[in-house]
Amino acid sequence: MNTLQNFSKGLIKENPVLVLVLGTCPTLATSTSVTNALGMGVAATVVLICSNVVISALRKIIPDKVRIPCYIVLIAGFVTMVQMLVKAFAPALDQSLGIYLPLIVVNCIILGRAEMFANKNKVFDSAVDAVGMGAGFTLALALMATIREVFGNGSFMGVPIPVLSDNKISIMTMAPGGFFVFGCLIALVNKFSAHKPKKEEFGCAGCPSAAVCGKTSCGGKEAAVSD
Protein backbone atom coordinates (compact mmCIF):
# COMPACT_ATOMS: atom_id res chain seq x y z
CA MET A 1 0.00 0.00 0.00
CA ASN A 2 1.54 3.30 -1.01
CA THR A 3 1.39 6.50 0.96
CA LEU A 4 -1.39 8.08 -1.05
CA GLN A 5 -3.66 5.05 -0.70
CA ASN A 6 -2.82 4.89 2.97
CA PHE A 7 -3.93 8.49 3.34
CA SER A 8 -7.03 8.40 1.20
CA LYS A 9 -8.54 5.20 2.65
CA GLY A 10 -9.50 7.11 5.78
CA LEU A 11 -11.41 9.67 3.76
CA ILE A 12 -13.88 7.45 1.94
CA LYS A 13 -13.28 3.72 1.76
CA GLU A 14 -12.69 3.25 5.46
CA ASN A 15 -14.23 6.43 6.74
CA PRO A 16 -14.13 5.96 10.52
CA VAL A 17 -17.56 7.46 11.11
CA LEU A 18 -19.70 6.51 8.15
CA VAL A 19 -18.20 3.15 7.17
CA LEU A 20 -16.49 1.74 10.26
CA VAL A 21 -19.05 3.44 12.57
CA LEU A 22 -16.57 4.31 15.29
CA GLY A 23 -16.71 7.32 17.57
CA THR A 24 -20.46 7.71 17.37
CA CYS A 25 -20.80 9.63 20.64
CA PRO A 26 -18.80 12.73 19.65
CA THR A 27 -20.22 12.54 16.14
CA LEU A 28 -23.79 12.81 17.37
CA ALA A 29 -23.08 15.24 20.16
CA THR A 30 -20.88 17.83 18.49
CA SER A 31 -22.48 18.00 15.07
CA THR A 32 -25.07 20.59 16.07
CA SER A 33 -23.07 23.36 14.42
CA VAL A 34 -20.30 23.36 11.82
CA THR A 35 -17.93 25.33 14.04
CA ASN A 36 -18.26 22.78 16.86
CA ALA A 37 -17.83 19.90 14.45
CA LEU A 38 -14.65 21.34 12.96
CA GLY A 39 -13.27 22.07 16.43
CA MET A 40 -14.00 18.53 17.57
CA GLY A 41 -12.57 17.07 14.37
CA VAL A 42 -9.34 19.01 14.61
CA ALA A 43 -8.92 18.27 18.33
CA ALA A 44 -9.45 14.54 17.78
CA THR A 45 -7.13 14.57 14.74
CA VAL A 46 -4.33 16.17 16.73
CA VAL A 47 -4.68 13.55 19.46
CA LEU A 48 -4.87 10.79 16.86
CA ILE A 49 -1.69 11.92 15.07
CA CYS A 50 0.28 12.30 18.31
CA SER A 51 -0.87 8.97 19.74
CA ASN A 52 -0.34 7.08 16.47
CA VAL A 53 3.20 8.45 16.09
CA VAL A 54 4.23 7.75 19.67
CA ILE A 55 2.60 4.33 19.86
CA SER A 56 4.20 3.36 16.57
CA ALA A 57 7.59 4.54 17.79
CA LEU A 58 7.20 2.59 21.03
CA ARG A 59 5.63 -0.49 19.48
CA LYS A 60 8.66 -2.70 20.17
CA ILE A 61 9.06 -1.43 23.75
CA ILE A 62 5.48 -1.68 25.04
CA PRO A 63 4.88 -5.23 26.34
CA ASP A 64 2.04 -6.91 24.54
CA LYS A 65 0.11 -7.83 27.67
CA VAL A 66 -0.27 -4.31 29.04
CA ARG A 67 -0.51 -2.52 25.71
CA ILE A 68 -4.11 -1.30 26.09
CA PRO A 69 -3.51 0.43 29.46
CA CYS A 70 -0.33 1.95 28.01
CA TYR A 71 -2.21 3.28 25.01
CA ILE A 72 -4.94 4.73 27.22
CA VAL A 73 -2.41 6.56 29.38
CA LEU A 74 -0.63 7.95 26.31
CA ILE A 75 -3.91 9.03 24.73
CA ALA A 76 -5.11 10.60 28.00
CA GLY A 77 -1.86 12.56 28.17
CA PHE A 78 -2.33 13.96 24.68
CA VAL A 79 -5.98 14.73 25.34
CA THR A 80 -4.99 16.71 28.43
CA MET A 81 -2.51 18.69 26.32
CA VAL A 82 -5.12 19.45 23.68
CA GLN A 83 -7.62 20.35 26.40
CA MET A 84 -5.21 22.89 27.88
CA LEU A 85 -4.40 24.35 24.45
CA VAL A 86 -8.08 24.75 23.58
CA LYS A 87 -8.81 26.31 26.97
CA ALA A 88 -6.01 28.82 26.45
CA PHE A 89 -6.49 29.74 22.80
CA ALA A 90 -10.15 29.00 22.01
CA PRO A 91 -12.15 29.41 25.21
CA ALA A 92 -15.42 29.71 23.28
CA LEU A 93 -14.84 26.32 21.67
CA ASP A 94 -13.96 24.86 25.06
CA GLN A 95 -17.32 26.11 26.37
CA SER A 96 -19.34 24.64 23.54
CA LEU A 97 -17.54 21.28 23.39
CA GLY A 98 -17.62 20.99 27.18
CA ILE A 99 -17.48 17.43 28.39
CA TYR A 100 -16.83 15.99 24.94
CA LEU A 101 -13.30 17.38 24.88
CA PRO A 102 -11.97 15.19 27.73
CA LEU A 103 -14.04 12.34 26.37
CA ILE A 104 -11.77 12.13 23.32
CA VAL A 105 -9.84 9.70 25.57
CA VAL A 106 -12.52 7.07 25.14
CA ASN A 107 -13.11 7.76 21.44
CA CYS A 108 -12.92 4.32 19.79
CA ILE A 109 -11.29 5.74 16.66
CA ILE A 110 -8.10 6.62 18.49
CA LEU A 111 -7.72 3.40 20.45
CA GLY A 112 -8.88 1.49 17.38
CA ARG A 113 -6.19 2.97 15.13
CA ALA A 114 -3.55 2.40 17.79
CA GLU A 115 -4.54 -1.23 18.05
CA MET A 116 -5.15 -1.90 14.36
CA PHE A 117 -2.51 0.16 12.65
CA ALA A 118 0.06 1.99 14.76
CA ASN A 119 1.34 -1.04 16.65
CA LYS A 120 2.09 -2.90 13.44
CA ASN A 121 3.43 -0.17 11.17
CA LYS A 122 6.31 2.27 10.85
CA VAL A 123 6.14 5.75 12.33
CA PHE A 124 5.70 7.55 9.02
CA ASP A 125 2.93 5.24 7.79
CA SER A 126 1.15 5.56 11.12
CA ALA A 127 1.31 9.34 10.91
CA VAL A 128 -0.14 9.28 7.39
CA ASP A 129 -2.85 6.88 8.52
CA ALA A 130 -3.70 9.18 11.42
CA VAL A 131 -3.92 12.23 9.17
CA GLY A 132 -6.20 10.36 6.78
CA MET A 133 -8.43 8.96 9.49
CA GLY A 134 -8.56 12.32 11.27
CA ALA A 135 -9.48 14.06 8.03
CA GLY A 136 -12.18 11.44 7.40
CA PHE A 137 -13.57 11.96 10.89
CA THR A 138 -13.56 15.74 10.49
CA LEU A 139 -15.13 15.50 7.04
CA ALA A 140 -17.95 13.23 8.20
CA LEU A 141 -18.58 15.43 11.23
CA ALA A 142 -18.63 18.57 9.11
CA LEU A 143 -20.99 16.97 6.60
CA MET A 144 -23.41 15.98 9.33
CA ALA A 145 -23.11 19.33 11.05
CA THR A 146 -23.79 21.15 7.78
CA ILE A 147 -27.04 19.26 7.29
CA ARG A 148 -28.10 19.78 10.89
CA GLU A 149 -27.12 23.44 11.12
CA VAL A 150 -28.51 24.49 7.74
CA PHE A 151 -31.90 22.90 8.32
CA GLY A 152 -32.10 23.10 12.10
CA ASN A 153 -30.77 26.58 12.66
CA GLY A 154 -31.00 28.16 9.20
CA SER A 155 -27.36 29.14 9.22
CA PHE A 156 -23.93 27.99 8.09
CA MET A 157 -21.05 28.55 10.51
CA GLY A 158 -23.18 31.11 12.29
CA VAL A 159 -24.06 33.06 9.12
CA PRO A 160 -27.85 33.08 8.56
CA ILE A 161 -29.18 31.75 5.26
CA PRO A 162 -32.04 33.95 3.90
CA VAL A 163 -35.08 31.69 3.49
CA LEU A 164 -34.08 28.88 5.81
CA SER A 165 -33.49 31.06 8.85
CA ASP A 166 -37.20 31.89 8.89
CA ASN A 167 -38.20 28.26 8.54
CA LYS A 168 -36.10 26.43 11.08
CA ILE A 169 -36.69 22.74 11.71
CA SER A 170 -35.26 22.97 15.17
CA ILE A 171 -35.66 19.25 15.88
CA MET A 172 -32.62 18.74 13.60
CA THR A 173 -30.27 20.36 16.11
CA MET A 174 -31.83 18.44 19.00
CA ALA A 175 -30.97 14.89 19.99
CA PRO A 176 -33.48 13.03 17.76
CA GLY A 177 -32.28 14.93 14.69
CA GLY A 178 -28.75 13.72 15.36
CA PHE A 179 -29.76 10.07 15.35
CA PHE A 180 -31.95 10.58 12.31
CA VAL A 181 -29.40 12.39 10.14
CA PHE A 182 -26.71 9.89 11.12
CA GLY A 183 -28.96 6.95 10.23
CA CYS A 184 -29.82 8.48 6.86
CA LEU A 185 -26.17 9.22 6.04
CA ILE A 186 -25.13 5.64 6.78
CA ALA A 187 -28.03 4.40 4.67
CA LEU A 188 -26.81 6.65 1.85
CA VAL A 189 -23.29 5.25 2.14
CA ASN A 190 -24.74 1.72 2.11
CA LYS A 191 -26.71 2.56 -1.01
CA PHE A 192 -23.63 3.71 -2.91
CA SER A 193 -21.35 0.93 -1.72
CA ALA A 194 -23.99 -1.78 -2.17
CA HIS A 195 -22.58 -3.15 -5.41
CA LYS A 196 -19.10 -3.53 -3.97
CA PRO A 197 -18.19 -6.67 -2.03
CA LYS A 198 -18.68 -6.23 1.70
CA LYS A 199 -15.43 -5.00 3.16
CA GLU A 200 -13.76 -6.65 6.08
CA GLU A 201 -14.70 -4.64 9.11
CA PHE A 202 -11.60 -4.41 11.16
CA GLY A 203 -12.03 -1.14 12.91
CA CYS A 204 -13.67 -2.60 15.93
CA ALA A 205 -11.00 -5.02 17.05
CA GLY A 206 -9.60 -2.22 19.17
CA CYS A 207 -12.98 -1.67 20.75
CA PRO A 208 -13.29 -3.30 24.15
CA SER A 209 -16.91 -4.22 23.50
CA ALA A 210 -16.09 -6.10 20.31
CA ALA A 211 -16.88 -9.48 21.87
CA VAL A 212 -20.53 -8.83 22.67
CA CYS A 213 -21.14 -6.08 20.15
CA GLY A 214 -23.89 -6.87 17.67
CA LYS A 215 -23.24 -3.71 15.68
CA THR A 216 -20.46 -4.91 13.44
CA SER A 217 -19.48 -8.16 11.90
CA CYS A 218 -16.82 -9.09 14.44
CA GLY A 219 -19.29 -9.70 17.23
CA GLY A 220 -22.32 -9.97 15.00
CA LYS A 221 -21.06 -13.08 13.23
CA GLU A 222 -20.72 -15.00 16.46
CA ALA A 223 -24.08 -13.76 17.65
CA ALA A 224 -25.67 -14.85 14.38
CA VAL A 225 -24.24 -18.35 14.74
CA SER A 226 -25.42 -18.73 18.31
CA ASP A 227 -28.89 -17.40 17.60
Place this chain on the structure above:
Amino acid sequence: MTKLIIILLSAVFINNYVLSRFLGICPFLGVSKKLDSATGMSLAVIFVMLMATAVTWPIQTYLLTPSNLGYLQTIVFILVIAALVQLVEIVLKRYIPSLHKSLGVYLPLITTNCAVLGVTILNIDEGYTFLEAMVNSLGSGLGFFLAMVMFSGVRSTIEGCDVPKSFKGLPITLVAAAITSLSFLGFGGVIENLFA
Protein backbone atom coordinates in the same frame (compact mmCIF):
# COMPACT_ATOMS: atom_id res chain seq x y z
CA MET B 1 -34.16 16.57 49.67
CA THR B 2 -36.15 18.17 46.85
CA LYS B 3 -32.89 18.99 45.12
CA LEU B 4 -31.81 15.36 45.29
CA ILE B 5 -35.09 14.20 43.78
CA ILE B 6 -34.80 16.78 41.02
CA ILE B 7 -31.24 15.66 40.27
CA LEU B 8 -32.30 12.01 40.20
CA LEU B 9 -35.33 12.51 37.98
CA SER B 10 -33.67 14.88 35.56
CA ALA B 11 -30.71 12.51 35.21
CA VAL B 12 -33.08 9.68 34.35
CA PHE B 13 -35.49 11.48 32.05
CA ILE B 14 -34.40 14.91 30.83
CA ASN B 15 -30.66 14.62 30.53
CA ASN B 16 -30.83 10.95 29.68
CA TYR B 17 -27.25 9.87 29.05
CA VAL B 18 -27.91 7.96 25.90
CA LEU B 19 -30.82 9.72 24.30
CA SER B 20 -30.05 13.34 24.96
CA ARG B 21 -26.38 13.56 25.94
CA PHE B 22 -25.12 10.98 23.45
CA LEU B 23 -22.87 9.19 25.90
CA GLY B 24 -22.51 5.44 25.80
CA ILE B 25 -23.86 5.09 22.28
CA CYS B 26 -21.61 2.12 21.46
CA PRO B 27 -23.15 -0.26 24.02
CA PHE B 28 -26.55 1.28 23.32
CA LEU B 29 -26.33 0.24 19.67
CA GLY B 30 -24.20 -2.83 20.20
CA VAL B 31 -25.63 -4.66 23.18
CA SER B 32 -29.31 -3.72 22.94
CA LYS B 33 -30.21 -6.57 20.60
CA LYS B 34 -31.42 -8.90 23.33
CA LEU B 35 -33.23 -7.98 26.52
CA ASP B 36 -31.08 -10.08 28.86
CA SER B 37 -27.77 -8.74 27.59
CA ALA B 38 -29.19 -5.20 27.66
CA THR B 39 -30.19 -5.68 31.30
CA GLY B 40 -26.85 -7.21 32.26
CA MET B 41 -24.90 -4.44 30.61
CA SER B 42 -27.01 -1.69 32.19
CA LEU B 43 -26.77 -3.20 35.68
CA ALA B 44 -23.01 -3.36 35.29
CA VAL B 45 -22.98 0.27 34.14
CA ILE B 46 -25.06 1.42 37.16
CA PHE B 47 -22.72 -0.49 39.46
CA VAL B 48 -19.52 0.90 37.92
CA MET B 49 -20.90 4.45 37.72
CA LEU B 50 -21.65 4.43 41.46
CA MET B 51 -18.27 2.90 42.33
CA ALA B 52 -16.40 5.27 40.03
CA THR B 53 -18.11 8.33 41.48
CA ALA B 54 -17.50 7.13 45.04
CA VAL B 55 -13.79 6.95 44.25
CA THR B 56 -13.18 9.83 41.83
CA TRP B 57 -15.15 12.50 43.70
CA PRO B 58 -12.98 12.31 46.85
CA ILE B 59 -9.84 12.11 44.71
CA GLN B 60 -10.76 15.30 42.87
CA THR B 61 -11.98 17.18 45.95
CA TYR B 62 -9.39 16.18 48.51
CA LEU B 63 -6.36 15.45 46.35
CA LEU B 64 -6.32 17.13 42.95
CA THR B 65 -8.01 20.45 43.70
CA PRO B 66 -6.07 21.30 46.91
CA SER B 67 -2.76 20.52 45.25
CA ASN B 68 -3.62 22.42 42.05
CA LEU B 69 -3.44 19.33 39.90
CA GLY B 70 -6.85 19.81 38.31
CA TYR B 71 -5.39 19.36 34.86
CA LEU B 72 -4.56 15.73 35.67
CA GLN B 73 -8.29 14.99 35.95
CA THR B 74 -8.65 13.16 32.64
CA ILE B 75 -5.63 10.89 33.12
CA VAL B 76 -6.34 10.14 36.78
CA PHE B 77 -10.03 9.43 36.23
CA ILE B 78 -9.56 7.05 33.33
CA LEU B 79 -6.84 5.16 35.19
CA VAL B 80 -8.88 4.98 38.37
CA ILE B 81 -11.90 3.69 36.46
CA ALA B 82 -9.82 1.11 34.59
CA ALA B 83 -8.17 -0.12 37.77
CA LEU B 84 -11.45 -0.10 39.66
CA VAL B 85 -13.22 -2.20 37.06
CA GLN B 86 -10.43 -4.79 37.18
CA LEU B 87 -10.54 -4.83 40.97
CA VAL B 88 -14.31 -5.18 41.10
CA GLU B 89 -14.11 -8.04 38.65
CA ILE B 90 -11.51 -9.89 40.74
CA VAL B 91 -13.43 -9.33 43.99
CA LEU B 92 -16.73 -10.43 42.48
CA LYS B 93 -15.16 -13.51 40.98
CA ARG B 94 -13.71 -14.53 44.35
CA TYR B 95 -16.56 -13.67 46.72
CA ILE B 96 -19.84 -13.36 44.81
CA PRO B 97 -19.49 -15.78 41.88
CA SER B 98 -23.21 -15.67 41.07
CA LEU B 99 -23.13 -11.91 40.51
CA HIS B 100 -19.88 -12.26 38.59
CA LYS B 101 -21.55 -14.75 36.33
CA SER B 102 -24.29 -12.32 35.38
CA LEU B 103 -22.25 -9.10 35.24
CA GLY B 104 -18.78 -10.51 34.57
CA VAL B 105 -18.76 -10.40 30.79
CA TYR B 106 -19.81 -6.79 30.71
CA LEU B 107 -17.48 -5.40 33.34
CA PRO B 108 -14.24 -5.17 31.32
CA LEU B 109 -16.14 -3.55 28.47
CA ILE B 110 -17.15 -0.63 30.60
CA THR B 111 -13.61 0.60 31.20
CA THR B 112 -13.64 2.75 28.12
CA ASN B 113 -17.34 3.53 28.13
CA CYS B 114 -17.77 7.27 27.74
CA ALA B 115 -20.85 7.29 29.95
CA VAL B 116 -18.83 6.27 33.00
CA LEU B 117 -16.00 8.75 32.43
CA GLY B 118 -18.64 11.32 31.47
CA VAL B 119 -20.62 11.01 34.68
CA THR B 120 -17.53 11.35 36.89
CA ILE B 121 -16.35 14.47 35.05
CA LEU B 122 -19.85 16.01 34.96
CA ASN B 123 -20.23 15.50 38.72
CA ILE B 124 -17.15 17.64 39.22
CA ASP B 125 -18.12 20.22 36.58
CA GLU B 126 -21.58 20.68 38.08
CA GLY B 127 -20.06 21.28 41.51
CA TYR B 128 -22.16 18.60 43.20
CA THR B 129 -21.61 17.58 46.82
CA PHE B 130 -20.73 13.95 47.44
CA LEU B 131 -24.33 12.93 48.09
CA GLU B 132 -25.59 14.83 45.04
CA ALA B 133 -22.86 13.27 42.91
CA MET B 134 -23.87 9.78 44.03
CA VAL B 135 -27.54 10.50 43.33
CA ASN B 136 -26.65 11.91 39.92
CA SER B 137 -24.64 8.77 39.12
CA LEU B 138 -27.50 6.56 40.21
CA GLY B 139 -29.91 8.57 38.07
CA SER B 140 -27.61 8.47 35.07
CA GLY B 141 -27.21 4.71 35.46
CA LEU B 142 -30.97 4.24 35.77
CA GLY B 143 -31.47 6.43 32.70
CA PHE B 144 -29.05 4.24 30.79
CA PHE B 145 -30.92 1.16 32.01
CA LEU B 146 -34.27 2.62 30.95
CA ALA B 147 -33.01 3.56 27.50
CA MET B 148 -31.38 0.16 26.96
CA VAL B 149 -34.41 -1.84 28.04
CA MET B 150 -36.85 0.29 26.07
CA PHE B 151 -34.68 0.19 23.02
CA SER B 152 -34.16 -3.56 23.12
CA GLY B 153 -37.94 -3.83 22.90
CA VAL B 154 -38.02 -1.46 19.94
CA ARG B 155 -35.25 -3.43 18.23
CA SER B 156 -36.95 -6.78 18.61
CA THR B 157 -39.91 -5.25 16.79
CA ILE B 158 -37.71 -3.93 13.99
CA GLU B 159 -36.20 -7.39 13.45
CA GLY B 160 -39.43 -8.63 11.93
CA CYS B 161 -40.04 -5.59 9.73
CA ASP B 162 -39.47 -5.26 6.02
CA VAL B 163 -36.89 -2.49 5.88
CA PRO B 164 -35.55 -0.86 2.66
CA LYS B 165 -32.28 -2.54 1.71
CA SER B 166 -29.97 0.41 2.33
CA PHE B 167 -31.55 1.00 5.73
CA LYS B 168 -31.04 -2.57 6.94
CA GLY B 169 -29.03 -2.97 10.12
CA LEU B 170 -27.54 0.09 11.69
CA PRO B 171 -29.35 2.91 9.79
CA ILE B 172 -32.84 1.74 10.77
CA THR B 173 -31.62 1.22 14.33
CA LEU B 174 -30.48 4.84 14.40
CA VAL B 175 -33.77 6.09 12.99
CA ALA B 176 -35.59 4.08 15.65
CA ALA B 177 -33.28 5.60 18.26
CA ALA B 178 -34.28 9.03 16.93
CA ILE B 179 -37.94 8.26 17.57
CA THR B 180 -37.20 6.81 21.01
CA SER B 181 -35.21 9.94 21.83
CA LEU B 182 -38.10 12.06 20.57
CA SER B 183 -40.33 10.50 23.21
CA PHE B 184 -37.86 11.58 25.89
CA LEU B 185 -38.03 15.20 24.69
CA GLY B 186 -41.55 15.23 26.11
CA PHE B 187 -40.15 15.08 29.64
CA GLY B 188 -38.45 18.49 29.25
CA GLY B 189 -39.82 20.98 31.74
CA VAL B 190 -41.94 18.40 33.52
CA ILE B 191 -39.62 17.82 36.46
CA GLU B 192 -39.02 21.50 37.29
CA ASN B 193 -42.74 22.21 37.24
CA LEU B 194 -43.43 19.19 39.43
CA PHE B 195 -41.79 20.90 42.40
CA ALA B 196 -42.46 24.52 41.52
